[in-house]
Amino acid sequence: xxxxxxxxxxxxxxxxxxxxRPVSEIRIGILTISEKYSRRGLEVSWYTQEYLSVKYxxxxxxxxxxxxxxxxxxxxxxxxxSNLKPGQGITIHGSLVAGCIxxxxxxxxxxxxxxxxxxxxxxLTQINRxxxxxxxNGTELNNDFELLxxxxxxAGLSSTNKIIGDKIFVEEGVWAExxxxxxxxxxxxxxxxVTVMEGVLVRGALxxxxxxxxxxxxxxxxPTTLGPYCKVGGEVNNSVLFGYSxxxxxxxxxxxxxxxxxxxxxxxxxxxxxxxxxxxxxxxYALGSFERTGLQFCGLFMGDHSKCGINxxxxxxxxxxxxxxxxxxxxxxxxxxxxxxxGAQGMTEYKLEKALETASRVMARRKKELDGIETxxxxxxxxLTKEYR
Numbered sequence: 583x584x585x586x587x588x589x590x591x592x593x594x595x596x597x598x599x600x601x602x603r604p605v606s607e608i609r610i611g612i613l614t615i616s617e618k619y620s621r622r623g624l625e626v627s628w629y630t631q632e633y634l635s636v637k638y639x640x641x642x643x644x645x646x647x648x649x650x651x652x653x654x655x656x657x658x659x660x661x662x663x664s665n666l667k668p669g670q671g672i673t674i675h676g677s678l679v680a681g682c683i684x685x686x687x688x689x690x691x692x693x694x695x696x697x698x699x700x701x702x703x704x705x706l707t708q709i710n711r712x713x714x715x716x717x718x719n720g721t722e723l724n725n726d727f728e729l730l731x732x733x734x735x736x737a738g739l740s741s742t743n744k745i746i747g748d749k750i751f752v753e754e755g756v757w758a759e760x761x762x763x764x765x766x767x768x769x770x771x772x773x774x775x776v777t778v779m780e781g782v783l784v785r786g787a788l789x790x791x792x793x794x795x796x797x798x799x800x801x802x803x804x805p806t807t808l809g810p811y812c813k814v815g816g817e818v819n820n821s822v823l824f825g826y827s828x829x830x831x832x833x834x835x836x837x838x839x840x841x842x843x844x845x846x847x848x849x850x851x852x853x854x855x856x857x858x859x860x861x862x863x864x865x866x867y868a869l870g871s872f873e874r875t876g877l878q879f880c881g882l883f884m885g886d887h888s889k890c891g892i893n894x895x896x897x898x899x900x901x902x903x904x905x906x907x908x909x910x911x912x913x914x915x916x917x918x919x920x921x922x923x924x925g926a927q928g929m930t931e932y933k934l935e936k937a938l939e940t941a942s943r944v945m946a947r948r949k950k951e952l953d954g955i956e957t958x959x960x961x962x963x964x965x966l967t968k969e970y971r
Contacts, residue, residue, distance in 0.1 A: 583664055584643040585619055586689065588629040592652035592710045594868035598885030598903045598920060599712070599824075599841055601963045604630035604638050605651035609809050609824045610707070610715050611722025612730060612771055612789040618655050621729060629689055633962040637955050642685050648692045650679040654707040654722055662702055671696035674706065712864060712883050712901070713875050715839045716820050720768060720805035723787045727751065727769040739763075743778075749786070758782075761796075768804045797830055809842075811948055819854075821881070826948055838881035843944055845889045847909075852896035854881035862899040865917035872917075875899070885920065887941050887960070894925070903970070904963050905937040919970035920963055931971050934964045 587606040594600075599608055606616040606628060619626045627641040628634075629648070647663050649655075653674075655663075662672055663680055671681035671693075681696040683689065707718045707725075730751070737752040739745065740759050747765035751772070758778035763770050768787025772778070777795040787804035790796070794808045797815035806818055809825030816829065819836040823829070827840045831848035838852055855878060856862060862880035866873040884902040891909030896916075902908065903920030912926030923932040938960060942952040 583624055584641065584646045585624050585626045585663070586629050586640060586642075586646050586648045587616055587619075587626060587651035588648050588689070588692075589631065590650050590652060591868075592650075592708075593631070595711055595866060596652075596709065597867040598883070598901065599715075599839070601904050601920065601966070602634075602841070602886045602959055604628045604634060605709070607638070608709060608715060609807060609822060610654065610709060610719055611724075611807065612726035612773075612791075615651060615654055615709070618726065618729070619660070622655070622657070622660055624660065633959060637959065640689075642689070644685050645682065646685070646689070647680060647682050648689055650708075652709045653679055654709070654718075654725070656704070656706060656725065658704050659702065659706060662700070669695060669697045671699045672702050673699045674702050674708075676701075711866075711873075711875070712839065713837075713877060713880055715822050716837050716881075717877070719807055719820065719822055720787055723771075723789055723805050723807065724769060726789070727771055727787075730771065747786075753792075773810070791825060820879075824886075826945075826950075836881050837877075837879045838883065840882075840884045841886035841888070841904075843887045843941065844884050845944075847890050847892040847894055849892055850890055850894040850896070852882040852900065853898040854879045856898045864899045865901040887937070887944070889940075903967060905932060905941065905960065907932055907940075920967040922971060929971075934961065937964075 589605050592605050607614050616626050628638040629640050666682035668682050668684050671678050681692045683692050683695045687695040742760045744762045749765040749769040753774040755775035756772045760780040761778045761782040764785045770786045771789045773790050774792040776790045779798040781799040782796045784802045789807045791810035794812040800815045801817045803819040807822045811826045812823045813828045813830045816832040817834045821835050821838040823840045824842045826842045827844040829846040833850045836854035862875050862877050863872040864875050880899045882896045882900050885904040888902050888906040895913050897913045900916040902918045906918050906922045910925030914925045921932040922929045945952050
């Protein structure tokens with residue numbers, strides 16, 4: 583079965599994260615959405631924005647199943663997809679979310695090729711707004727934990743650690759000493775070559791991607807996800823870091839999502855609850871305005887390659903774009919455009935050349951290269967976001 587994950591309406595609503603990736607490359611739970619398919623043995627490609635398609639190409643075969651990329655698959659959903667024949671589709675609450683088509687049919691309007699539909703009535707996670715990433719992280723973390731550990735035996739942990747409950751899975755190469763892991767509130771997954779330093783307190787659920795690290799004395803409340811190569815310290819609650827991002831020092835991060843290659847300065851804090859306990863509003867690129875979230879707890883959303891200096895304070899429901907650099911005293915505005923430089927005292931443009939230089943240096947520290955493809959993507963984002971600066 584050839585799965586083509588198609589960016590739909592959610593793409594605009596999930597910016598700034600989808601400025602630099604298709605919807606299916608958002609991490610929620612342990613895996614990205616596309617990895618949830620590939621880990622089930624399926625071939626996956628992407629139907630996304632033209633400037634992203636070099637990095638995320640589409641593969642068309644004789645028969646293809648086009649699926650809304652915002653849906654997190656389950657075994658039951660994958661089985662339903664596998665039973666589709668050309669011309670058939672799946673609806674959820676009456677909306678078409680998947681369809682089987684042949685190579686000669688139009689993928690951009692695959693709906694026209696679907697003549698027969700089946701309603702899928704089993705609950706699924708669907709990511710349509712920024713806050714859904716942390717809001718549904720617990721559900722997806724549980725689902726991914728079951729997927730990744732099914733039929734496998736966990737590696738062991740040092741006897742210096744305290745484990746409460748038994749829902750913990752440890753991959754090879756994990757180093758952890760003198761830490762407390764409480765799995766009674768959710769599963770804990772420690773990926774390959776993870777490091778958990780002395781004095782760390784974890785209250786599940788928690789997922790740590792390969793080579794990620796918890797620094798000494800960190801306090802983690804689940805459900806929280808650290809993607810690969812993340813370094814985290816201080817206090818973190820119900821947050822998702824996609825990968826290659828650091829919050830290495832003291833300070834609070836709650837009900838928040840960080841993209842890749844972000845860095846949070848020492849003693850930085852974000853508010854996740856308004857003083858009057860009112861509903862949080864959040865900037866929405868698709869609407870061009872702030873949108874009601876229906877949530878009391880909602881924190882920081884930071885796009886790829888953005889950074890903040892020490893002692894930065896982020897207000898409740900702050901959206902930071904791609905390659906922004908924030909610093910200084912006071913609370914910066916709660917919508918910070920991509921390629922912005924400054925803080926509460928005012929913002930100027932972060933020149934593209936300087937931003938690319940910084941990105942190259944940061945990636946080199948993890949033995950990654952800012953190649954021509956990545957440079958072209960960031961350049962395109964710079965052009966697309968000029969209207970907001």
